[in-house]
Amino acid sequence: MTEKIKLDDFAETVTIDTLPEFIERLSQEADPKFERYELLLKVAAKALGFDYQELRQKYFPEPELVMESTAQENNSSLTFPDIMSGAAGDFADVYSDHMEPPEHFFYMAYLTCLGNVLTKRLIINSEISPEPRYYVVIIGESADDRKSTAINKTTAFFGEAVQDFSVCNGVGSAEGLQIKLKKSPKVVLCFDEFKAFVSKCKIESSVLLPCVTTLFESDRYEAHTAKNSIIIDNASLSILSACTIDTYEQIMDSHFLAIGFPNRLFLVSGKGQRRFSFPNRITDDEKTKLKNSLLKVLEIVGNRLELKITDAARIIYDDWYMSLPQSINAKRLDTYAMRFMGLLSVNDLKKEIDEETVKKAIALCDWQYTVRRRYDPIDADNAMAKIEEKIRRVLQTGPKTNRDLKKAVNAHRCGVWMYEMALSNLVKTGQIRLKGRKYFLTKNEMPSDLPSPE
Numbered sequence: 001m002t003e004k005i006k007l008d009d010f011a012e013t014v015t016i017d018t019l020p021e022f023i024e025r026l027s028q029e030a031d032p033k034f035e036r037y038e039l040l041l042k043v044a045a046k047a048l049g050f051d052y053q054e055l056r057q058k059y060f061p062e063p064e065l066v067m068e069s070t071a072q073e074n075n076s077s078l079t080f081p082d083i084m085s086g087a088a089g090d091f092a093d094v095y096s097d098h099m100e101p102p103e104h105f106f107y108m109a110y111l112t113c114l115g116n117v118l119t120k121r122l123i124i125n126s127e128i129s130p131e132p133r134y135y136v137v138i139i140g141e142s143a144d145d146r147k148s149t150a151i152n153k154t155t156a157f158f159g160e161a162v163q164d165f166s167v168c169n170g171v172g173s174a175e176g177l178q179i180k181l182k183k184s185p186k187v188v189l190c191f192d193e194f195k196a197f198v199s200k201c202k203i204e205s206s207v208l209l210p211c212v213t214t215l216f217e218s219d220r221y222e223a224h225t226a227k228n229s230i231i232i233d234n235a236s237l238s239i240l241s242a243c244t245i246d247t248y249e250q251i252m253d254s255h256f257l258a259i260g261f262p263n264r265l266f267l268v269s270g271k272g273q274r275r276f277s278f279p280n281r282i283t284d285d286e287k288t289k290l291k292n293s294l295l296k297v298l299e300i301v302g303n304r305l306e307l308k309i310t311d312a313a314r315i316i317y318d319d320w321y322m323s324l325p326q327s328i329n330a331k332r333l334d335t336y337a338m339r340f341m342g343l344l345s346v347n348d349l350k351k352e353i354d355e356e357t358v359k360k361a362i363a364l365c366d367w368q369y370t371v372r373r374r375y376d377p378i379d380a381d382n383a384m385a386k387i388e389e390k391i392r393r394v395l396q397t398g399p400k401t402n403r404d405l406k407k408a409v410n411a412h413r414c415g416v417w418m419y420e421m422a423l424s425n426l427v428k429t430g431q432i433r434l435k436g437r438k439y440f441l442t443k444n445e446m447p448s449d450l451p452s453p454e
Contacts, residue, residue, distance in 0.1 A: 007025055007026065007040060008040065008043075008389070008393070010022055010025065011026075011040040011041075011043040011044045011047065012043055012044075012047055013047065014044045014047050014048060015048070016048070019044075019048070022044060026040055026041065026044075039382055039385055039386055039389070041055060041056055078269050078270075078367065078370055078371055078374060080102070080103075080104040080107075080270065080367065081360075081363035081364060081366075081367050083344075083360040083363050083364065084103065084104065084107050085347070085348055086293075086297075086344075086347035086348040086349065087110075087114075087290075087293040087294050087296070087297050087347055088107050088110040088111050088114065088347050089107065089347075090289075090290060090293050091106060091107070091110045091154075091157070091290050091293075091294075092104065092105075092106035092107035092110065094282060094286050094290060095150075095153060095154075095282070098276070098279050098280055098281075098282050099146070099149055099150075099153065099276065099279055100146045100149070100272045100273060100274065100275050100276060100279075101146035101147070101149050101150040101270075101272050102270035102271065102272060104268065104270060105138055105146070105147065105150035105268060105270060105272075106150050106153070106154060108136055108138070108266075108268045109136070109138075109150050109151055109154035109155075109240055110154055111134065111340075111343060111344075111347070112134045112136045112154075112188065112238055112239075112240045113154055113155060113158040113165070113188055113238075113240070114132075114158075114294070114297065114343065114347070115131075115132035115133050115134055115238060115339070115343050116133060116165075116186055116187070116188050116236060116238040117158070117162055117165060117186070117298070118132055118298075118301055118343065118346070119131045119132060119133055119186060119236040119238075120186075120236065121301050121302070121303060121304055121305065122301050122305055122307070122342050122343065122346060123304065123305065123306045123307070123342070124306070124307050124309070124338060124341065124342045124353070125306050125307060125308045125309065126338070128338065130217075130335060130338045130339045131219075131236065131339070132339050132340075132342055132343040133216075133236060133237065133238045133339070134238055134239070134266050134336070134339065135216060135238070135239040135264050135265050135266060136238075136239060136240050136241070136265075136266050136268055137194060137239070137241050137242075137243045137248070137265050137266070137267055137268065138150065138151065138240075138241070138242050138243065138268045138270075139243045139244070139245060139248055139267050139268065139269050139375060140242075140243075140244065140245075140269070140270065140271060140272075146272035147242035147243070148192045148193075148242045151190055151192070151240050151241070151242060154240075155167045155188065155190060155240070157287075157290070157291075158294075160291075161290075161291045161294050161295075162294070162298075164184070164186075165188075166180075166183075166184035166186055166187045166188065167187070167188050167190055168180050168187050168188070168189050168190065169190050169191075169192070170189075170190070170191060170192075170196055170197075171189060171197075171200075171208070172200050172208075173200065173206060173208055174206070174207045174208045174211040174212075174221075174223065174230050175228070175230060177189075177208070177211060177212070177232070177237075178230050178231070178232050181232055181235040181237070185234050185235055185236060186235075186236040187235070187236070187237055187238070188238045188239070188240055189212075189237060189238065189239045189240070189241075190239075190240050190241065191239075191241035191242065191243075192242055193241075193242060193243070193244070193247070194241040194242065194243035194244075194247050194248075195243075195244070195247040195250075197241070198247060198250050198251055201255070201256070202255060207223045207230065209255075209256065209259060209261060210223070210259060211223065211230070211232070212237070212239070212261075213259050213260065213261050213264060215232070215235060215237040216237075216264045217335075219233070219234050219235050219236060220232060220233050220234070220235070221235075239265075245375065248267075248375060248377075249377040252376070252377050254416065254417060254418075257417045257418070258416060258417040260331070260417075263328070263329075263331035263332045264332060266336060266368060267368065267371045267372060267375060268371075269371050269374070269375065296349060297346050297347060297349065300346055300349055300351065301346055305346065305351070307341075307342050307345055307346075307351065307352055307353050308352050308353065309341070309352070309353040309358070310352060310353065310354050310355065312354075312355050313353055313354050313355045313357065313358040316355055316358050316359065316362070317337070317341075317358050317361075317362070320337075320362050321334055321337075325369075326425060326428075326429070327369075328384060328421065329369055329372040329373050329376060330369055333365040333368060333369060334365075336364070336365055336368065337361045337362060337364075337365045338361075340360070340361040340364055340365070341353045341357055341358060341361045344357050344360050344361060345357045383418060384418065384421060384422050384425065387409065387418060387419060387422040388422045388425060388426055388431075390409040391405065391409055391422060391423060391426060391432070391439075392426070392431065392432070392441065394408040394409055395432060395439060395440065395441045396441060399435075399438040399439060399440045400438060400439055401437050401438050401439075402423075402437075402439070405423075405439060406419060423439075430442055
């Protein structure tokens, strides 16, 4: 009996005559969880000299996805979820009626500023109790998207309405950030163009990147050298920045990926439209109403407010949390969901986290997952699946130490961070395990002709 060729080898040697058999086996054997069929189909397309998209559409048509993609191309943006309400919603509504940035640019900028103001005061009844601080990056293709307008107008509003509201319009080093945070422990770090921050982080001797990355989930950072020391304590840092697509792609390299910086960002995509050649001034009455709405939120929180989550809301969040995809683009979405819950509650003048609020937070994070995938320049999920498959293939020849495994899969080409993530995914899903200093394929993943490790 002829031995059945492995699907991976089949993809590399497929011909016109064997294509139907390959497609049938691909449908039956490829694991959709890891999107292997996309990787194998690309390999087959290359072997046949076909266009991958045409081959995929012919054998794995997704009409709804194609329609969504077409709509996105026509609108040049992803549809923001219908969740805007409360003080942030009122602000976004008024300002977008007078200026050209998309309404949700103002909404997310408002939440970023409000979250920074309420840090240390607004608490969730959880052992984690995440602070409502965000690293928001408004991403767009050109000046027509009016990214900076939304940032400048929102921070100016909070500067007038809230005493001691602090904005830092750019920073060149961790030492400079330390000085600013000593003067004001709560700071919204703003960049008219995120490229300025990215460039500073790439300076070889700079510790700005690890400093800002650490302060996302901590209020303390330390770095000591023979010549000087950086000590930041009790700090509350938020980021609100405008960014082009080109600049965002620059942070998807090993320098930023290795430290996990990209998944700490909340991307806000959208496209502005020319609507007002000469924008009318927002009246004092309108601004007063918006300031009063903000003051009501601050009053309901007071010096300290601890929010409890209802049982029904907890069930909804638990179901969503447990079903999060195993994807690079889903990293820290649960963190953002919890940070949004508290802030969205008080934004609507609620003193508990109810079902409606949890659904809004989930909608925001689901939207974020879509945005991340849309702007992922390296197709991280498929790249990860490819490395995972390489690791599995190498381990089919026998157990390997981490050092030997790195060498065998050429980890230096994909980047150490990507390799470590792939290795971690395989361990978590039970496909490989570590015994002593060597990695083994688990029994279910091992070819029948290889002995299982003791």
